[in-house]
Amino acid sequence: KNQVEQSPQSLIILEGKNCTLQCNYTVSPFSNLRWYKQDTGRGPVSLTIMTFSENTKSNGRYTATLDADTKQSSLHITASQLSDSASYICVVIRNTGGFKTIFGAGTRLFVKA
Amino acid sequence: NAGVTQTPKFQVLKTGQSMTLQCAQDMNHEYMSWYRQDPGMGLRLIHYSVGAGITDQGEVPNGYNVSRSTTEDFPLRLLSAAPSQTSVYFCASSYSAGPSSYNEQFFGPGTRLTVL
Numbered sequence: 001k002n003q004v005e006q007s008p009q010s011l012i013i014l015e016g017k018n019c020t021l022q023c024n025y026t027v028s029p030f031s032n033l034r035w036y037k038q039d040t041g042r043g044p045v046s047l048t049i050m051t052f053s054e055n056t057k058s059n060g061r062y063t064a065t066l067d068a069d070t071k072q073s074s075l076h077i078t079a080s081q082l083s084d085s086a087s088y089i090c091v092v093i094r095n096t097g098g099f100k101t102i103f104g105a106g107t108r109l110f111v112k113a
Numbered sequence: 114n115a116g117v118t119q120t121p122k123f124q125v126l127k128t129g130q131s132m133t134l135q136c137a138q139d140m141n142h143e144y145m146s147w148y149r150q151d152p153g154m155g156l157r158l159i160h161y162s163v164g165a166g167i168t169d170q171g172e173v174p175n176g177y178n179v180s181r182s183t184t185e186d187f188p189l190r191l192l193s194a195a196p197s198q199t200s201v202y203f204c205a206s207s208y209s210a211g212p213s214s215y216n217e218q219f220f221g222p223g224t225r226l227t228v229l
Contacts, residue, residue: 004155043117043203043220044156089155101218103155 002027004092004104012110017080021107023073023090031095035064035075038087038106047075047088077109085111115139117221119204125227126194134189134224136204142219144207145187146171147179149200150223156203162187163209194228201225 004025013019025033032051036044048057048064050073057064061078077084087106094100120135138145146161158171162181176198178190187206191198204221 041223043205043222045220046217049217101158103157105153105155 002092002094002100002102004090004102006088006090006104006107008107009105010108010110012112013080015080015082015111015113019077019080019109021075021077021088021090021109023075023104025071025073025090025092025102025104027071027092027094027102029095030068030071031093033064033066033073034091034093035062035073036089036091038089040086044089080109080111082111082113085109117204117206117219119202119221119224121224122222123225125229126191127229128195130194132191132194134191134202134204134226136187136189136221137185138187138204138206138219139185140206140208140219141184142206143184143209145181146205147177147187147189148203148205149173149198150203151200159189159202191226196228199226199228 007022034049035047037047038044047059047062050057050066052068055066063076066073087108089106090104092102117138143164147159148156150156157173159173159177160171160179162168165181165184168179168181181187202224205218207216207218
């Protein structure tokens, strides 16, 4: 079954600290993996997109990694800020000749002052 | 560019009522889709369109209708609202429907719907 599992469900960290969010997937055939940030009351916004051949992609303080062999990805946030408080969603695209998107349930991050 | 816009932002319906959620994009994107987001679950695809005049069902289409008469607009109609349709609805668009690695998907701000 094509699934995307994220951990932890929620996370609380202090401002300035680093954190890593995990994404495991069983989606096949794999096309690409995306991380989105969703602020409360807003739609998801793309952070990174990685293909099979890319094992790391950065966007400012956000760095995503991908291990296509173990079907795992992580999102590392460096020097967290209060504005990083949001849900982070891992999304895997299936390449079936059509456009099939599998969403994870997200990790809710709270950054405290 | 306004990107993807959705109206209304909030809506309360009674069971059995019908309504239309509006979605528009000004990026000339071919692919548009509707998702619902429920607590503890990933977004689920309701309906999608690969271009004007072409629509298809997603993962959870029952109770919803769509049409695509123009490239810009993709309204979602609830035929007879049920409490199980209480959710947050997101419209999204992208340049094309292909699984291209850089075919970024843009989401609207969402409509929070409550059915009593």
